Amino acid sequence: MNIFSRYRILLPIASLALLMAVTFYVQPRTLSYFGLNLLFNLAVPIALATVAQMLIIMVNDIDLGIGAFVSLTACVTATFLEHSTATGTAIMVALIAAYALMGAMIHVLALPAIVVTLGMSFVWGGLALFLLPSPGGASPPWLREIMTVKPPLIPMALVAACLIAGVTHWLIARSGIGTVLRGMGGNADAVRRAGWPLVRLKALAYGLAGLFGVLAGMALVGLTTSADANIALRYTLLSIAGVILGGGEFIGGKVSPVGAVIGALTLALAASFLSFMRLSPDWQIGAQGAILIAVLAARLLFNRRDGARR
Amino acid sequence: MPKRDASDNSPLVALTDVAKRFGAVAALNDVNLEIHAGECLGLVGHNGAGKSTLVSVINGALPASSGRVEFPASATNDALAAGVRSVFQELSLCPNLSLAENLRIAHADLRGWGWRRRAGVEIGQSLDALFPGHGIAVDAQVETLSIAQRQMVEIAIRFAPLGGTPKLLILDEPTSSLDAGISSQLLDAITRFCDQGGAIIFISHMLGEIFRVANRILVMKDGHIVADEAARHFTRQGLVDVMGHVATEPETSQEQIHRELGETVIAQDGLEARRGEIVGLSGLAGHGQAEALAKLYLDATSTWRNIGSPRMVFIAGDRKRDGVLPLWSILNNMSLSLLAATARWGLVDHKSERRTGDEWKRRIGIRTETLSNPILSLSGGNQQKALFARALASRAPLVIMDDPMRGVDVGTKQDVYALVRAEAAKGRTFLWYSTETEEMCQCDRVFVYRNGLISAELSGDELTEARVLEASFEMQEPVA
Numbered sequence: 146m147n148i149f150s151r152y153r154i155l156l157p158i159a160s161l162a163l164l165m166a167v168t169f170y171v172q173p174r175t176l177s178y179f180g181l182n183l184l185f186n187l188a189v190p191i192a193l194a195t196v197a198q199m200l201i202i203m204v205n206d207i208d209l210g211i212g213a214f215v216s217l218t219a220c221v222t223a224t225f226l227e228h229s230t231a232t233g234t235a236i237m238v239a240l241i242a243a244y245a246l247m248g249a250m251i252h253v254l255a256l257p258a259i260v261v262t263l264g265m266s267f268v269w270g271g272l273a274l275f276l277l278p279s280p281g282g283a284s285p286p287w288l289r290e291i292m293t294v295k296p297p298l299i300p301m302a303l304v305a306a307c308l309i310a311g312v313t314h315w316l317i318a319r320s321g322i323g324t325v326l327r328g329m330g331g332n333a334d335a336v337r338r339a340g341w342p343l344v345r346l347k348a349l350a351y352g353l354a355g356l357f358g359v360l361a362g363m364a365l366v367g368l369t370t371s372a373d374a375n376i377a378l379r380y381t382l383l384s385i386a387g388v389i390l391g392g393g394e395f396i397g398g399k400v401s402p403v404g405a406v407i408g409a410l411t412l413a414l415a416a417s418f419l420s421f422m423r424l425s426p427d428w429q430i431g432a433q434g435a436i437l438i439a440v441l442a443a444r445l446l447f448n449r450r451d452g453a454r455r
Numbered sequence: 456m457p458k459r460d461a462s463d464n465s466p467l468v469a470l471t472d473v474a475k476r477f478g479a480v481a482a483l484n485d486v487n488l489e490i491h492a493g494e495c496l497g498l499v500g501h502n503g504a505g506k507s508t509l510v511s512v513i514n515g516a517l518p519a520s521s522g523r524v525e526f527p528a529s530a531t532n533d534a535l536a537a538g539v540r541s542v543f544q545e546l547s548l549c550p551n552l553s554l555a556e557n558l559r560i561a562h563a564d565l566r567g568w569g570w571r572r573r574a575g576v577e578i579g580q581s582l583d584a585l586f587p588g589h590g591i592a593v594d595a596q597v598e599t600l601s602i603a604q605r606q607m608v609e610i611a612i613r614f615a616p617l618g619g620t621p622k623l624l625i626l627d628e629p630t631s632s633l634d635a636g637i638s639s640q641l642l643d644a645i646t647r648f649c650d651q652g653g654a655i656i657f658i659s660h661m662l663g664e665i666f667r668v669a670n671r672i673l674v675m676k677d678g679h680i681v682a683d684e685a686a687r688h689f690t691r692q693g694l695v696d697v698m699g700h701v702a703t704e705p706e707t708s709q710e711q712i713h714r715e716l717g718e719t720v721i722a723q724d725g726l727e728a729r730r731g732e733i734v735g736l737s738g739l740a741g742h743g744q745a746e747a748l749a750k751l752y753l754d755a756t757s758t759w760r761n762i763g764s765p766r767m768v769f770i771a772g773d774r775k776r777d778g779v780l781p782l783w784s785i786l787n788n789m790s791l792s793l794l795a796a797t798a799r800w801g802l803v804d805h806k807s808e809r810r811t812g813d814e815w816k817r818r819i820g821i822r823t824e825t826l827s828n829p830i831l832s833l834s835g836g837n838q839q840k841a842l843f844a845r846a847l848a849s850r851a852p853l854v855i856m857d858d859p860m861r862g863v864d865v866g867t868k869q870d871v872y873a874l875v876r877a878e879a880a881k882g883r884t885f886l887w888y889s890t891e892t893e894e895m896c897q898c899d900r901v902f903v904y905r906n907g908l909i910s911a912e913l914s915g916d917e918l919t920e921a922r923v924l925e926a927s928f929e930m931q932e933p934v935a
Contacts, residue, residue, distance in 0.1 A: 328556070330551065332549040
């Protein structure tokens with residue numbers, strides 16, 4: 146068995162390490178406390194959104210509304226949460242409940258998640274536009290402080306990434322309920338036969354995704370200090386790419402929380418790296434796609450060679 | 456495991472007048488059954504006899520249409536709570552999880568710190584008890600295991616305590632993917648389990664295994680229990696006879712048209728067919744018949760070039776998966792095989808399409824106002840007729856049928872039998888896989904498959920339902 150296919154986390158780590166090495170070589174000044182923070186701090190909300198996406202992919206669905214949802218939670222953070230913690234918290238809880246309800250509905254009515262989440266993305270987008278017709282709002286001061294805290298030795302962005310990876314790893318890969326959720330992605334029938342209520346499990350997965358979506362929106366406002374109804378639209382595709390880049394698969398409940406965070410970091414870094422290469426912004430999206438395809442091709446290659454040998 | 460208690464002799468499960476209907480089809484009828492602790496019940500019957508429906512009603516996966524399913528010994532109505540566990544034919548393991556994690560899914564009360572270690576110990580002990588020397592690591596991912604190992608894990612999980620005691624275990628073809636040595640270990644474990652006061656329902660097509668473990672044998676046919684007696688009252692031959700001969704009088708009315716059979720047109724992996732011959736592929740479901748046909752068809756037709764008029768056509772039994780184009784009209788579904796042959800300048804010739812469609816509508820009797828209706832407006836049987844028309848309207852000399860009568864009513868079947876015979880008389884060759892043994896009597900020659908290989912070739916007077924059944928079941932004792 147190939148080492149990369151046995152430990153599916155190795156390939157994401159290797160890709161990130163390679164990309165970091167090249168970045169440091171091209172731009173040695175990034176290899177500093179300040180430089181690292183600058184490179185990675187926008188990766189924190191992306192990582193949170195990627196974890197949200199991962200929770201949905203884990204149960205064999207896909208969420209095309211996460212970008213709009215994060216935009217909405219960012220707008221709520223910059224308006225209601227800034228004015229009153231109580232109102233803001235209540236709205237966030239309601240949004241998480243709405244996400245859980247959406248999951249339950251997808252399961253009970255056997256609707257394709259791709260359609261429901263895409264449809265809901267317009268609802269989220271509309272609400273966000275309703276809250277903030279033009280860019281504005283402000284970050285709650287405490288949130289700003291959390292996001293700009295300067296821990297000794299290691300910059301905030303990396304500490305946060307490790308924290309997110311650790312917590313979600315415990316939740317998904319180690320805890321009992323996380324195991325059952327992954328089992329639902331692997332073989333839902335088996336889970337149902339063992340007596341688990343699938344609709345509640347699905348609602349739980351979606352509810353958790355909603356929670357991480359809320360955290361992503363808050364982290365984003367903490368960094369940017371203001372919000373805009375379209376601030377996080379590109380997170381939808383970034384989060385999907387991050388999950389896959391991190392060793393996850395679209396079906397079968399095969400996801401890796403640590404991998405997803407690494408995938409998000411890789412994507413954020415790829416954007417900076419291309420800027421350092423003085424590549425015109427017109428080409429950057431294409432080049433980012435090329436990096437993604439290269440990593441996926443590498444994975445396919447390792448898996449196929451392994452499959453042929455078996 | 457439960458201690459046998461002589462004073463409390465209430466049955467673990469009791470079925471009273473249970474029936475199960477799917478639409479108009481009765482899968483179970485008038486089933487009365489009691490299972491007591493210590494019994495090992497062998498359940499046999501041909502495909503579609505209702506075995507799987509019966510166990511699904513017992514384990515609660517399907518609600519009974521009428522009648523009562525009770526668990527008197529444990530005074531509960533929930534099969535899971537009554538200690539009823541099932542090892543399913545299609546495995547119920549999550550391939551993305553480890554053994555211990557899979558056990559956690561079956562054992563919901565296992566929580567708190569260190570659950571993973573405790574789950575590992577539980578599954579490990581169960582595996583050690585059932586299959587000494589199994590060599591499977593408890594933290595291995597299920598997807599890295601072989602099919603046999605997965606089957607062993609599945610069985611071990613159901614035998615594990617899981618926070619209670621298993622009282623009635625249902626094993627549906629548990630040995631189908633196990634080799635003789637492992638099977639033997641399992642059979643010993645089943646006997647031990649029953650001696651300790653557990654009960655087993657054991658389904659197998661290996662009659663040797665049934666006789667080795669069962670102390671009571673239940674024979675099903677057409678949704679009825681046709682025999683229920685102590686195992687020592689049966690002989691192997693007697694068992695096969697009971698399975699095969701019920702209610703269906705031998706068909707005497709079958710027309711004996713003697714067709715001239717031409718030269719051999721197909722010979723692949725022992726399967727052989729002559730021109731104008733109706734060749735049947737029989738045996739129990741999933742023993743390689745469908746694969747043999749698929750291989751034959753794909754080998755002959757998969758090519759980059761458009762060959763215009765193909766050498767063979769395929770009639771699907773699994774309509775949804777490989778037959779019907781659900782969004783198209785009946786006509787478009789029927790004319791699919793003709794498009795290449797009748798097209799002019801690469802464009803569909805609507806006139807000839809309509810003409811052929813109407814002709815086949817009349818010949819095969821599709822019940823619809825107009826062929827422009829969507830295909831899904833038809834009943835299942837009529838959809839199947841449209842698929843027959845699609846295949847037969849082409850000029851292909853060879854027709855492959857993959858259990859095409861699935862879910863088709865009796866009237867349609869008779870129509871189609873007549874059509875097949877008429878087409879064969881015109882020199883077409885049919886390769887016909889069916890799970891219904893009666894249909895095999897329509898064939899000139901039948902190949903019986905077992906474990907992916909042809910176990911018998913029957914024709915002429917040898918071709919009887921009993922002979923087909925006999926060849927489908929393993930008669931020998933598995934070599935330990």
